[in-house]
Amino acid sequence: MRMxxxxxxxxxxxxxxxxxxxxGIYRVKEDPDKTKFYFLTMFPYPSGDLHIGHWYVMxxxxxxxxxxxxxxxxxxxxxxxxxxxxxAENAAINHGIHPKEWTYKNIERMRKQLRxxxxxxxxxxxxxxxxxxxxxWNQWFFLKFFEKGLAYKKRAPVDFCPTCNTxxxxxxxxxxxxxxxRCGTPVIKKEMEQWFLKITDYAEExxxxxxxxxxxxxxxxxxxWIGRSTGVQFRMExxxxxxxxxxxxxxxxxTVYGVTFAVLAPEHPLVDELTTPEHRxxxxxxxxxxxxxxxxERLSTEKVRDGxxxxxxxxxxxxxxxxxxxxxxxxMMTYGTGAIMAxxxxxxxxxxxxxxxxxxxxxxxxxxxWDGGELEGAYTGKGVMVxxxxxxxxxxxxxxxxxxxxxxxxxxxxRAVQYRLRDWLISRQRYWGTxxxxxxxxxxxxxxxxxxxxxxxxxxxxxxxxxxxxxxxFHEEFLHTTCPKCGGPAIRETDTMDTFVDSSWYQYAYxxxxxxxxxxxxxxxxxxxxxxxxxxxxxxxxxHLLYTRFFTKAMRDLGLVDFDEPMVRLFNQGIILGPDGxxxxxxxxxxxxxxxxxxxxxxxxxxxxxxxxxxxDQGGPxxxxxxxxxxxxxNRVWALVVEPGPEAGGKPEDAALTELRRMTHKTIKRATQxxxxxxxxxxxxxxxxxxxxxxxxKGTAVYGTPEWDEAxxxxxxxxxxxxxxxxxxxxxxxxxxxxxxxxSWPTWEEELTKEETITLVVQVNGRVRDRVExxxxxxxxxxxxxxxxxxxxxxxxxxxEIVKIIYxxxxxxxxxxx
RNA sequence: GCCGAAGUGGCGGAACUGGCAGACGCGCACGACUCAAAAUCGUGUGGGUUUAUCCCGUGUGGGUUCGACUCCCACCUUCGGCACCA
Numbered sequence: 001m002r003m004x005x006x007x008x009x010x011x012x013x014x015x016x017x018x019x020x021x022x023x024g025i026y027r028v029k030e031d032p033d034k035t036k037f038y039f040l041t042m043f044p045y046p047s048g049d050l051h052i053g054h055w056y057v058m059x060x061x062x063x064x065x066x067x068x069x070x071x072x073x074x075x076x077x078x079x080x081x082x083x084x085x086x087x088a089e090n091a092a093i094n095h096g097i098h099p100k101e102w103t104y105k106n107i108e109r110m111r112k113q114l115r116x117x118x119x120x121x122x123x124x125x126x127x128x129x130x131x132x133x134x135x136x137w138n139q140w141f142f143l144k145f146f147e148k149g150l151a152y153k154k155r156a157p158v159d160f161c162p163t164c165n166t167x168x169x170x171x172x173x174x175x176x177x178x179x180x181x182r183c184g185t186p187v188i189k190k191e192m193e194q195w196f197l198k199i200t201d202y203a204e205e206x207x208x209x210x211x212x213x214x215x216x217x218x219x220x221x222x223x224x225w226i227g228r229s230t231g232v233q234f235r236m237e238x239x240x241x242x243x244x245x246x247x248x249x250x251x252x253x254x255t256v257y258g259v260t261f262a263v264l265a266p267e268h269p270l271v272d273e274l275t276t277p278e279h280r281x282x283x284x285x286x287x288x289x290x291x292x293x294x295x296x297e298r299l300s301t302e303k304v305r306d307g308x309x310x311x312x313x314x315x316x317x318x319x320x321x322x323x324x325x326x327x328x329x330x331x332m333m334t335y336g337t338g339a340i341m342a343x344x345x346x347x348x349x350x351x352x353x354x355x356x357x358x359x360x361x362x363x364x365x366x367x368x369x370w371d372g373g374e375l376e377g378a379y380t381g382k383g384v385m386v387x388x389x390x391x392x393x394x395x396x397x398x399x400x401x402x403x404x405x406x407x408x409x410x411x412x413x414x415r416a417v418q419y420r421l422r423d424w425l426i427s428r429q430r431y432w433g434t435x436x437x438x439x440x441x442x443x444x445x446x447x448x449x450x451x452x453x454x455x456x457x458x459x460x461x462x463x464x465x466x467x468x469x470x471x472x473x474f475h476e477e478f479l480h481t482t483c484p485k486c487g488g489p490a491i492r493e494t495d496t497m498d499t500f501v502d503s504s505w506y507q508y509a510y511x512x513x514x515x516x517x518x519x520x521x522x523x524x525x526x527x528x529x530x531x532x533x534x535x536x537x538x539x540x541x542x543x544h545l546l547y548t549r550f551f552t553k554a555m556r557d558l559g560l561v562d563f564d565e566p567m568v569r570l571f572n573q574g575i576i577l578g579p580d581g582x583x584x585x586x587x588x589x590x591x592x593x594x595x596x597x598x599x600x601x602x603x604x605x606x607x608x609x610x611x612x613x614x615x616x617d618q619g620g621p622x623x624x625x626x627x628x629x630x631x632x633x634x635n636r637v638w639a640l641v642v643e644p645g646p647e648a649g650g651k652p653e654d655a656a657l658t659e660l661r662r663m664t665h666k667t668i669k670r671a672t673q674x675x676x677x678x679x680x681x682x683x684x685x686x687x688x689x690x691x692x693x694x695x696x697x698k699g700t701a702v703y704g705t706p707e708w709d710e711a712x713x714x715x716x717x718x719x720x721x722x723x724x725x726x727x728x729x730x731x732x733x734x735x736x737x738x739x740x741x742x743x744s745w746p747t748w749e750e751e752l753t754k755e756e757t758i759t760l761v762v763q764v765n766g767r768v769r770d771r772v773e774x775x776x777x778x779x780x781x782x783x784x785x786x787x788x789x790x791x792x793x794x795x796x797x798x799x800x801e802i803v804k805i806i807y808x809x810x811x812x813x814x815x816x817x818x
Numbered sequence: 819g820c821c822g823a824a825g826u827g828g829c830g831g832a833a834c835u836g837g838c839a840g841a842c843g844c845g846c847a848c849g850a851c852u853c854a855a856a857a858u859c860g861u862g863u864g865g866g867u868u869u870a871u872c873c874c875g876u877g878u879g880g881g882u883u884c885g886a887c888u889c890c891c892a893c894c895u896u897c898g899g900c901a902c903c904a
Contacts, residue, residue, distance in 0.1 A: 217823070221898095227903065248904080249904065343904095420903055538899095625845070633843085639858095682832070682842080812837055
């Protein structure tokens with residue numbers, strides 16, 4: 001008897017974790033002789049508890065990283081904490097704990113929980129974003145961006161929660177009803193001076209995914225988010241105002257002859273100048289209402305498209321017609337030019353509006369079978385142009401180009417591209433974030449803090465009051481400073497940065513944590529970068545993943561990196577649901593916590609079950625009984641390896657040994673192909689089948705042969721990435737050299753995986769009628785003969801005419817009869 | 819409304835390039851061990867029926883094909899994203 005002959009994960013797991021730590025097998029260094037592999041999984045926010053969702057992204061990532069390592073790559077698999085953010089500050093406001101204390105306590109706790117997972121994280125490279133040595137570089141990036149014109153300040157409306165009395169990050173506004181995620185209060189808009197990063201400069205390049213091996217889904221989400229549309233921008237003169245005109249953007253220049261009115265956004269700068277006295281009162285009222293509109297909850301699902309005539313007329317440059325100008329809040333100042341040409345016949349919104357105000361609806365694209373009568377609704381399909389002067393008779397597709405050409409030739413307008421993407425608003429009226437390194441001087445205006453004065457430290461002794469203003473505003477020492485330019489009195493910016501800034505470049509920090517001359521050591525960066533494989537949730541598709549791509553492109557243009565994309569491959573895992581099939585939430589009471597499961601079953605079982613539950617990108621409900629099955633499997637493997645087999649089995653038959661080797665090599669092949677494609681569920685199924693096979697074979701004479709040892713050895717090696725502790729323990733018990741995690745991934749011999757005989761399926765008219773054993777190298781003619789002779793085929797072909805026989809090599813014969 | 823993904827046993831899911839549908843696991847049933855139970859092990863497990871040399875079956879309806887979960891067309895349902903973007 002050794003220490004224990006039963007599988008007790010609670011005993012072996014901490015023991016091996018300690019040994020791994022002690023021997024430092026997971027610490028990596030740049031090694032020019034080895035091919036690097038940078039495997040990155042999204043770093044967690046230190047919320048205080050590692051939940052099953054963290055496990056679901058990290059455990060399979062760890063398995064995949066371990067596999068790469070066994071394949072001989074020099075694998076960088078770092079971990080850190082996304083440590084700035086709102087919850088820390090809320091804890092301060094609600095419970096009087098300092099955000100820093102709260103954060104570091106949580107980090108401490110989560111480090112322990114993460115270690116219990118048995119992952120191969122290189123803890124020496126840990127990065128914590130709330131450290132001044134980290135956020136200093138956020139500030140440095142900001143300054144560089146500012147120099148390049150990529151960071152700028154402007155007035156903009158932000159989301160504000162009147163109950164919490166604070167502004168919210170965009171991601172903290174829950175969408176359908178636009179309510180505060182913390183208290184459920186409807187969010188209102190507030191105009192404030194804000195800092196922006198000019199991500200729109202890269203809009204076009206961000207649409208290019210050719211250098212990325214990313215899920216189609218994410219690419220589609222980003223493409224839609226960026227929202228590129230092509231059209232024509234042209235100028236409309238205002239009647240009786242020779243010096244006034246405005247630009248409109250349209251994607252439908254082919255409908256320009258159908259313009260019967262024009263609409264300006266209520267905030268459009270020309271509105272005041274063009275409004276005639278008799279309409280002024282109504283216009284002012286509408287503008288006021290529209291401004292308030294955004295403050296009032298947009299409760300109604302039915303959008304009422306209303307507006308007001310301002311008393312002026314715009315000239316359609318194509319036909320010289322004067323059409324009335326309205327203001328309406330369905331036209332946004334933030335998109336395009338803030339003004340549109342309205343073609344009610346061919347745009348649903350314009351149609352609604354025209355109906356409401358009795359404006360003419362002029363058809364210029366004839367719908368199929370159109371009788372010339374009135375339309376029931378806007379017709380947005382294709383058709384032949386009518387009522388369009390010289391362009392009549394053209395298909396609208398042709399007309400689109402012809403009219404665009406005409407406008408360009410006559411200097412009326414030009415082809416233009418518009419994006420839905422807006423610049424990235426990074427100002428937060430919050431304490432627990434990176435101070436924006438700018439001071440305001442009465443004399444010099446906005447002055448960036450010089451590089452050598454970084455970091456602008458976040459003072460610890462702030463006071464937390466739910467006043468809606470950053471505590472920094474009340475911190476006299478922080479607030480008052482001297483102007484770096486003129487030395488006169490100045491005031492610091494008290495807003496902090498969006499925490500997405502922190503996560504936009506953390507992958508670079510890992511290559512040389514807290515390097516003090518640059519965001520990262522260029523030498524080491526050259527070796528490790530870019531990230532080869534990234535894993536994390538799809539919920540970051542249009543935020544983090546877009547921001548970090550933007551950062552990398554901006555960094556490239558600053559000369560920091562020489563590649564275009566931060567992460568070459570991306571994998572989005574799914575979401576683990578509660579046992580009831582719903583999203584886990586405390587209020588539903590369906591939350592599965594990993595810690596008690598680790599205690600009960602061990603980390604290996606939890607890891608393996610998460611991988612076995614289904615395809616990794618699919619997620620799915622947690623089945624409390626399902627985990628038992630995986631646990632049983634590990635117990636069976638344990639018994640297979642540890643429990644003594646039968647005594648004298650006699651001499652094994654050659655055929656039995658051949659089969660054993662075939663099973664071994666087939667399993668290596670399947671498992672390798674599966675893990676390569678992140679198909680952990682089928683990989684485990686293969687390992688289970690193999691284990692079941694070996695358990696049966698153990699009672700026969702093959703037990704104890706070299707072939708048997710090969711089988712066990714390989715089984716453990718294949719399990720090592722998935723269930724690192726039990727694999728290590730059994731490896732040691734079978735005399736393997738420490739550590740199994742430093743062994744090479746097994747390879748298979750294709751010859752050995754091949755069956756000697758195949759089961760030939762015999763079909764008649766596509767229906768299975770028999771199965772016959774045949775040698776693997778059977779010829780087409782032999783196969784046909786064999787099939788025809790089979791009982792099942794005889795039964796179903798008797799008395800019928802054979803039309804043809806199809807042979808799918810190695811698989812089946814289909815006899816077609818009439 | 820627009821964009822995207824997915825529908826396979828009681829359940830999670832598997833199926834290479836169009837070639838044996840349901841691997842593996844859960845659950846269930848029966849059996850072994852036990853005084854008994856748990857655990858463990860073994861056997862069975864899509865449905866129907868005339869229990870077979872049979873029929874039906876991968877959301878629905880059609881199509882292509884010797885052959886369709888797989889390809890094409892139309893539709894239904896569920897989930898996710900965007901939402902007055904001109």
